[in-house]
Amino acid sequence: MGGAEAEQFLLCYFRARENQEEEIKSRTQAIRALGRKVGQFHPDEETTLTVMAFRSSDPELHKQMDVAQRFFSDDITAAAGLYYLGFGSNYINEQQERQILSNPGAYALCVAELQPVEETAR
Numbered sequence: 001m002g003g004a005e006a007e008q009f010l011l012c013y014f015r016a017r018e019n020q021e022e023e024i025k026s027r028t029q030a031i032r033a034l035g036r037k038v039g040q041f042h043p044d045e046e047t048t049l050t051v052m053a054f055r056s057s058d059p060e061l062h063k064q065m066d067v068a069q070r071f072f073s074d075d076i077t078a079a080a081g082l083y084y085l086g087f088g089s090n091y092i093n094e095q096q097e098r099q100i101l102s103n104p105g106a107y108a109l110c111v112a113e114l115q116p117v118e119e120t121a122r
Contacts, residue, residue, distance in 0.1 A: 006104040013100070013109060016082045020091075023080040027068065034061045077116075085110075 035052035042048050054061055070078035071090050079090045086107070087096055100107050 009104045009107070009109060010101070020080045020082040027064065027080070031061070031064045031068065034058055034064065
């Protein structure tokens with residue numbers, strides 16, 4: 001889609017990025033909702049640190065943290081709707097995104113629906 005339809009590629013790409021950011025935000029809120037805020041401080045003007053306490057035995061916390069761990073280890077099953085095959089990553093930095101946006105003809109979008117694989121009985 002990139003080379004033949006650059007404008008459509010960019011529209012789809014920005015929509016996918018927006019959806020990914022919303023899903024990441026939702027996942028973060030789900031984790032925060034499981035904890036208790038202990039304190040907050042500002043080491044500098046641009047940074048706010050929040051200290052949270054979590055019950056380590058909470059199964060929902062373990063579930064949410066497992067998905068977060070898989071996302072940041074580039075497991076495609078935790079990709080939050082967007083996976084960068086060429087970069088082998090679920091999330092890219094600003095320089096990598098500029099690389100895509102400056103040359104959409106070199107990239108493509110593919111839509112796929114991932115489903116869990118059922119294990120076969122042995």
